[in-house]
Amino acid sequence: MRVLLFQGQGAQFKGMGKDLWAAYPRLTDAASEILGYSIVELCLRDPYNQLRLTPYTQPALYVVNALSYYQWQEEGGTADALAGHSLGEYSALLAAGCFDFETGLRLVQKRGELMGKAGGGTMAAVLGMRAEALQALLHENALDQVDLANFNSPTQLVIAGEAAAIQSAAALVTARGARCVPLNVSAPFHSRFMRPAQEAFAAFLQDFALTDPKIPVIANTTARPYELGQVATLLAKQIASPVLWTESIRYLMGLGEFTYHEVGSDPARIGGTVLGKLVDEIRLTETPLCEVKTAQAPAAATTAVATEDVSPRADDFAESLGSAAFRRRHGLKYAYVAGAMYRGTSSVALVVRMGQAGMIGYLGAGGLSLVEIESAIQAIQSQLQPHEPYGLNLLAAHDDPAFERATVELYLRYGVTRIEAAAFMQMTPALVLFRLRGMYRDVDGKVRCKHHVLAKVSRLEVAEAFMSPPPVHLVDALLKENAITPEQAKLAAELPMSHDICAEADSGGHTDGHIPTILLPAMRQLGRTLSERYAYDEPLCVGLGGGIGTPASAAAAFAMGADFILTGSINQCTVESGATDTVKTLLQGAGIHDMAYAPAGDMFELGGRVQVLKKGLLFPMRANKLHALYTHYECLEDIPVAIRTQLERRYFKRSLAEVWEEALQHMRANGRLNDITQAQANPKIRMARVFRWYFAYATRLAFGGSPEDLVNYQVQCGPALGAFNQWVKGTEFEAWPQRDVGTIGITLMQATAQYLRDGILGMQS
Incomplete structure (x- = not known):
């Protein structure tokens, strides 16, 4: 060529x-x-x-x-x-x-x-540093206003942004031993x-x-x-x-x-x-970037098939698994979803790769700033073709509804049409706004919606809220503030908040620890009931997430009637994942018994739980101890001095007074003055705020990748990854640098199809 x-x-x-x-x-x-x-x-x-x-x-x-x-x-x-x-x-x-x-x-x-004519910025060439390291360096130093404009080679990049920000970035790059050469340009091109x-x-x-x-x-x-x-x-x-x-x-x-x-x-x-x-x-x-094509079975492995045997081949069968309506709704080849994971673990690269492979991935927008989310949207939209699907996470912001609304406004501004709603307990104005702004009546007079919400839920009452039309009081409030049109308000009663529900069973991160064989059938039955009640024109699709990491588990999901499957933990140990190499190496060695439950930092007082990696780490044990101390004592001063000293030396790496001061600064910076007032007035709340700091610290450690305090890493993960590691042991996917998220998805779907097909043929024989 x-x-x-x-x-x-x-x-x-x-x-x-x-x-x-x-x-x-x-x-x-x-x-x-x-x-x-x-x-x-x-x-x-x-x-x-x-x-x-x-x-x-x-x-x-x-x-x-x-x-x-x-x-x-x-x-x-x-x-x-x-x-x-x-x-x-x-x-x-x-x-x-x-x-x-x-x-x-x-x-x-x-x-x-x-x-x-453009102005307001400049550019600089960065020599001797790879993109991943440069992006991490910019993020760590809050230089999110600097864009990577040119990916010229693995070690030659160009950054663009305001002059002051570029100068700051240049100093950081030089300190890391790389070169940063200012370019004689009048504007920050390609940004x-x-x-x-x-x-x-x-x-x-x-x-x-x-x-x-x-x-x-x-x-x-x-x-x-x-x-x-x-x-x-x-x-x-x-x-x-x-x-x-x-x-x-x-x-x-x-x-x-x-x-x-x-x-x-x-x-x-x-x-x-x-x-x-x-x-x-x-x-x-660099390695060649090969477009994944559906694998064909080697000729030597094929066997004669009787004329009356019309069973589809494994590849075709894989594409038929799940709901055709779900695949058609999102333009998918496979009924397979890569769910969002916190702070960009479900990265731009992961979302793009999934879209190109005929599946859909959702960006882990939770924990990212609006500037970071906007930059990610731009990157995704610039790399995917219009027919290649993608989505972004919308994490319920119970303590900050203004941020949730601002996130939705950003999505609407960029024409984002698919979101994954997670951690919602009830419908919110922002969520309803996103859904309603996509509603219209087609040429046949039927109500349609171009904005799709995939709701991850683990409780039936929450599933019912998503399967029902938007609450009238929220629709009326949005209409009153002119956020929606009268026509959209009128159409609201004819469609559910979401056509796509993911029953989230025992999983990594926040989990209620539900059993999939109980949860999925119950939600499917609920969906049938509500579809009949509201006479929906389009079918409600109910998929399954949590615990899916092998062909057997995926086959079980489809056998129970799942319209799609959603994977999470297995994707954070891939090349495209936003996790650090240190975390990926830890995850690669995990087995099915190497996970533990720990308190959730954002739901600490409520007793919410997350599932995390425990192998080689002390975070689960220490997090549980903090919650035990919180439930046993009324204030920090009641905790014995020896235990407080242990917390300062081993957990926090600083005094409790310093932790409290940092917590105060964080709340002030985010305008949470009411939280400060409550914490200062109530010693129990103040203790919770101090203990919450540890969870944020443990998360920062894991996302920073520093080996200095490895034992305190908080790595949210479910046992599905352990099962996946066992399944791929001895194959090309054993080492995480060989795990391409798109290839893994296709391989898992095809192996699932073969598993089901072999089972059907085995029963027939």
Whole structure:
């Protein structure tokens, strides 16, 4: 395979194109006429020092790339695939026949103009640090306003943001032993700060008729080939989305061996080719990114099937498991869900991978700031095609309903249509708002909703609330504040809060420890009752989550009538998981008996429980001891001095007074003045706030990955992972670096289908 590469901004130099102008006089004159100045003079002599300015740089590079391509083509060059870096993507689309030379130049001229007008920030190249480490460094130091704009190679990244934030990031990067080189640019390109330019360019593109590529072009924003009808959409997105160059080359690697030719480069110049060096590094250090396809059974393993045997093959059977309505509702190949896990453990990469594999994953938005969630949405939307599903978690914020509402408003602003509602005990204004804002009446007069809520519940009364229409008093309140239209308020009574309910049995994290064989049938029966009561047009789907980590457990779920299965614990020990490598290594060695119940920090006083990893850790024992002390004593001062000293030295690593002061600062920072008043007035509440600090500390340790206080890690996980570890022992999935979340999902579904099929055939024989 031969790949043609086109350079982007940064490859310009005075004197470029000197051998091209005389060879293409018509195109040269046309370019000068469109631009309103001499393109030859700009590129060869640059008398006014304008070649470095974005409005001039971009048209100049586009013209030189285009003429270089025409020359290469006349010399007999052919390509099987095309890719361009940022601006270079326009040259790739020109070569693919999406528009003519003049149209492309007009697009680039406008792009350069809009990007040149943008301001308020800058960019810097980070050399010698991988993306995961850089993202963690920025997050640890609260530099969430800095975006990763270019993923040029595994060790060459570009960050974008406000100048002060970039300077702070540069100091941190340098302190870690990497290099940070400021770039001479006027704005933070390929970041969230370019959205106004993106919107203006999208409007400009509406005046042009762009055709689909005749040769595959790998898009910067998706690292996948352009699909039909996507040229204008992806060109607009590119302005404010990161350049996924590393993933683009890995995708090409996954297609097979390839050679490349770089258009527009001047090998005679110092440094040689620009993109070629990046490609060589990626091919040397990274693995191919292979698209997962349904595996076919080896020919040698097949057996003769009698004519009357119409049982589907395992692969087809896997796609038929669960509810067809559920798969159709979300555009899925498999009735398989990767549930959300706290603080981005269900990461952007995990959600994207699931969508690309024909399943759906939900981002673990719980514990993330609004800025972090917004950045994640942008990353997901830039990498997935419109038909590839994704969702985000909405965690009930019992203590902070304003944050819950702000999160929903953010989702609505970005057009998010799928959420996973977790930890809700009743319907809330924010949850109802999300659902109602998606309601409409179709051409046949039937009420539909484009906003889907997957509710994770473990109690029947909560399931009933989700299976019922929104509460009237909440609908009326939203209408009164003009948050919904009168039509949406009227339609509310005709649809349930959620068509999709996940019966959450014994699981990792918050759990009521319910038995799936009791919980799932009860919820399915409840669903049938409510469907008849309200005469719903669409079916309610009830799936199962908790304890699913092997084909046998998944088969049991489907055999009980689960419309879909939801996995959690097994996904946090994958390459795409947002857990640290330290945590993944701990989880990889866990067995089914290596979990324990501990108090939940956010429900400490109420006695809520979470299931956590205990192997090699002291957190479960210490967390339970804190709750025992809380129930036994009325205040901190009543606890014996020897025990308090033990808490300070082994649990908190600081004095109880210091812990209380930190708790106060946290509550003040979050505007929770009423909580402060209550804690200061009631010693029991003050003790709870101090003890709650330990749970937050243990969580920070686990997400930070520091080995210094490993025993205090809080790692929420269920025994399903232990069962999964046992199932894959001795296979390619035994080591977590080989666990791709998409491949695991497909493999589990296919193995489940075979398990069920073998069981059916065995009973028949």
